[in-house]
Amino acid sequence: EIVMTQSPATLSVSPGERVTLSCRASQNVGSNLAWYQQKPGQAPRLLIYGASTRATGIPARFSGSASGTEFTLTITSLQSEDFAVYYCQQYKNWYTFGQGTKLEIK
Amino acid sequence: QVQLQESGPGLVKPSQTLSLTCTVSGGSVSSVGYYWTWIRQHPGKGLEWIGYIYYNGNTFYSPSLKSRVTISEDTSNNQFSLKLTSVTAADTAVYYCGSSHDNNWGGGYFDLWGRGTRVTVSS
Numbered sequence: 001e002i003v004m005t006q007s008p009a010t011l012s013v014s015p016g017e018r019v020t021l022s023c024r025a026s027q028n029v030g031s032n033l034a035w036y037q038q039k040p041g042q043a044p045r046l047l048i049y050g051a052s053t054r055a056t057g058i059p060a061r062f063s064g065s066a067s068g069t070e071f072t073l074t075i076t077s078l079q080s081e082d083f084a085v086y087y088c089q090q091y092k093n094w095y096t097f098g099q100g101t102k103l104e105i106k
Numbered sequence: 107q108v109q110l111q112e113s114g115p116g117l118v119k120p121s122q123t124l125s126l127t128c129t130v131s132g133g134s135v136s137s138v139g140y141y142w143t144w145i146r147q148h149p150g151k152g153l154e155w156i157g158y159i160y161y162n163g164n165t166f167y168s169p170s171l172k173s174r175v176t177i178s179e180d181t182s183n184n185q186f187s188l189k190l191t192s193v194t195a196a197d198t199a200v201y202y203c204g205s206s207h208d209n210n211w212g213g214g215y216f217d218l219w220g221r222g223t224r225v226t227v228s229s
Contacts, residue, residue, distance in 0.1 A: 001169075032211060032214055034214070034215035034216075036153075042221070043202055043204075043219035043220065043221055043222055044153065044202075044216075044219060045219075046215060046216065046217045049210065049211065049214070049215045049217075050211060055217060056217075087152060087153060089153070089215065089216075091211065091213075091214030091215055094155065094166075094168070094169075095155035095214075096155070097152050097153040097154070097155070098152065099151070099152040100152050
């Protein structure tokens, strides 16, 4: 099973700041990686697929990148609605998710 | 616009079978290329893929749950269902139905989710 490790578990940031979330795969997944945003009591929402392609309707302040087995989700100029939990997911070999990074208001 | 809605008991006794249904509206479970999926989220934890049924009826399950899981479809009611046998407290979770498509990198990522239904396993 491919293990996805996200760091940090929690990130405290202020609105307007830029933030980078990390996700590491235990083996090569190529670009078969997606990012999701989940708010309390809601289902996850797809943000990024193919490691760097924004899903339909996702604002340009969200971007994804990859370097080997390391993936990052960057959010520029954090808005109040961006404070949530973010999950990465690989789909190279079945499907596994990271444990999530919670973005909280500083 | 396709929407998904889970339904089923919120409480299941240990050793019994958990049964959930996902109703598809605005689309068809027989639509070509769709992967009708179940994912769960343990309390305060991350997400776990359970399995899917492809539009043609083929099923694929998580290796860790394969011995206890059955996913089926009911085309007449435009639904697909999850059965998980011999449940324990470790199966307490929010269960989501979702979908992917061949166009999503071969069914790789999930761009449509139901709202989720909470299932507690307890006597």
